[in-house]
Amino acid sequence: MMNSQPNSIAELMQRANDMAGVSLGDIANEHQLNVPDNLKRDKGWIGQLIEMELGATAGSKPQQDFLHLGVELKTIPIDQSGRPIETTYVTVAPLTNIQGLTWENSVVFHKLQQVLWIPVQGDRSIPVANRKIGTPVLWSPNPEQLTALQQDWEEIMEMIALGQVEKVTARHGEALQLRPKAANSHSLTESIAENGLIKLSNPRGFYLKINFTHQILTNAFG
Incomplete structure (x- = not known):
């Protein structure tokens, strides 16, 4: 069961700090969730667990996770030295209807105004629950x-507008x-072609x- 929304950034940070040092298994037990053996088929599981614990409500909507606080939530898997082990997904890229779209009114700009980073041990030798x-x-x-x-x-975005998304x-x-952001290479969507028409x-x-x-992370902990 998801926890209620935090009412302030201070309350959100209190919850986030309370999680530090706690295992994913312990949090999953609180929410009566089973922990997957690995994340190959459950890639978003950790993020969803942290969302439940912190009371984030946006899900996959193109808005900040804590819209009322102006905060986006990102879990980030790190290795033993504290270095991220993978890139961080921000949002789907628009491939059509982008005329007049500016940086200031883009989803990327909006989501990255303020981010709560939750580092999580990502070493595959450590069982997910631990x-x-x-x-x-x-x-x-x-x-x-x-x-x-x-x-x-x-x-x-200029390359997308010129029909060069494949480049x-x-x-x-x-x-x-x-x-590419899809379950497999067979997923297709409309994009701008070099002649200005639409392609897949x-x-x-x-x-x-x-x-x-x-x-x-280095700036925060350095």
């Missing part, structure tokens, strides 16, 4: 980070990257690169 939750970090991008994110977003690789961008492409998502999120 993985511990780390100290939370409440982060807002500084001007330098915001500029990097905006430049990456604008460059990627955008994970190497594009310093902070933000565009990657795999859905794409915006992700934060590992070096970028590592810097966030």
Whole structure:
């Protein structure tokens, strides 16, 4: 059962700090949930568990998890040295109807205004139930980070607008990257073709690169 929404950022941070050092198994027991043996088929399980514990309500909607507080929630798996072990999904990338869309009114900009990072042990040798939750970090991008994110977003969106979505690789961008976002390669959605008409492409998502999120954690704990 999901906990109630926190009424303030202070209450949210109290809940997040109370989880630090606690295992995923202990939290799952509180909510009477079974812990998967591995996360191959349950990739979003940890995030959903943390959402229940903290009282996040957005689910998969394109808005912040704690809309009333202006806070997005992100769990981040880390290795023994505290480095993130995978990129962080932000939101689905729009591939059509993007005329007039600006950085300031994009979902990426909105979601990354203020993020509550919950580090979780991600080492695959640790059973899922035994993985511990780390100290939370409440982060807002500084001007330098915001500029990097905006430049990456604008460059990627320009390529999408020019019908070059297939040419955008994970190497594009310093902070933000565009990657296929689908259960399999057979999933298709409409996108802009180079002639300005519509073609079918795999859905794409915006992700934060590992070096970028590592810097966030380093700055918080350094």
